[in-house]
Amino acid sequence: MLDIQLLRSDLDAVARRLADRGFEFPVAEFQALEAQRKVCQTATQDLQSRRNTLSKQIGVMKGKGEDTTAVMAEVAGLADELKRNEVELDVLRAKLDDLLLGIPNVPHASVPAGRSADDNVAVRSFGTPKAFSFEVKDHVDVGEGLGMLDFATAVKISGARFSLMKGAVARMHRAIAQFMLDVHTGEHGYTEVYVPYLVNAASMRGTGQLPKFEADLFGVPRGDEGKLYLIPTAEVPVTNMVRDEILAAESLPLKFVCHSPCFRSEAGSYGKDTRGMIRQHQFDKVELVQIVHPEKSHESLEALTDHAETILKRLDLPYRVMALCTGDMGFSSAKTYDLEVWLPAQNAYREISSCSNFESFQARRMQARFRGEKGKPEIAHTLNGSGLAVGRTLVAILENYQEADGSVTIPAALLPYMGGLKKIEKA
């Protein structure tokens, strides 16, 4: 959510910057609502003030045993108008709120302008795609060839967009997550957290999934109230840890790492990546989350991105870093780097991590604050990034480490987690 003070004082500039990301700010609608709100709120508060004064007066008079019928009649005369104003104000506030919650974040000045993914800018890259002396198979053929990836059975159990792993591949999937957690907790200073996978609507609103993207979520009904949602990323529960909190300035930055499954309903709707485990309704991810002082958030984004990159480097997987352009960034983000890993079977780089600085956008929605130098609560900044998507990391390893005989060499960094196994071969 944007700062409404900023919208009041500098609407044109905000609208211009949002236009860069392809969002048309409903300027006239906002100004009309805001003008009505101002009149209505002032009138309502005046009436409330008058009622309060008279009611207090009644109390005092009754204490003295005086006759209060005249004053009571006067205040009773306010009731209708007051009620009407209060109702109208509620309606106006709800409309303004809806409008505000639907407005995306303003891109940071350093974000390249552009309309689509084609305009994203490659910032740097690591490693060079390996030359294979045989025809490379994609991860589906590799995994099924080993007898350790079984999509047919997953379809039987659940449907499309789910996967089933067995044996050494399932173990490597677990090893990948363990490895990532160990690096981030041991070397990058993150605190490991375990969180609920079902969250309430307030949490989804806090990080920006609701109200606009309900269709992308799996909802779990629970009687008439309190519907819960399966998390689409650990970002939601982890960031919401600080919702409605006022943190001590000294406690910042907070750095959390969380391994969790992620559930996305949108993943089935595109008709692309229908093969394999690139795009699934359920996948595992190790997520990095930081809550930081506003002045530090952009340097924190660089650090967080580097933390995610470290994993790819250790696994010796070629990748590149893309600065997303204004038109390709997510709703809540002020600046995003995507990490793209090399997939030889696709002969392309594919997203494996997305690292974003949300600045105050999420924190304002969820009232995540810290007590600043002046002693007043200030809105914190939030960031997160995949460090990394576990399923896609597995895909990248199966493809990049495949051998001519159909086996897969285990990356050196994962060997301590594989119980002595050095190579995955058909059972």
Added chain:
RNA sequence: GGAGAGGUGGCAGAGUGGUCGAAUGUACCUGACUCGAAAUCAGGCGUGGGCGCAAGCCCACCGUGGGUUCGAAUCCCACCCUCUCCGCCA
């Protein structure tokens, strides 16, 4: 799932219809005393919002949402949450 108790400021804890946004204690901040500290004394100390150049004035908030009333922390209804006991369960 059943029975009972309870949700008030950072914490503890009063308040059961009227100058209550809330006593008191404690923690914290400032000042005085002190060589310094402790103790003591004085003052300050919630959050969100509106109007205003400002000083400041005003509104809302006592788990959440409704209701009764001129007036609600206080009365009524629903819900949520916490604790204790029983059952069940990993």
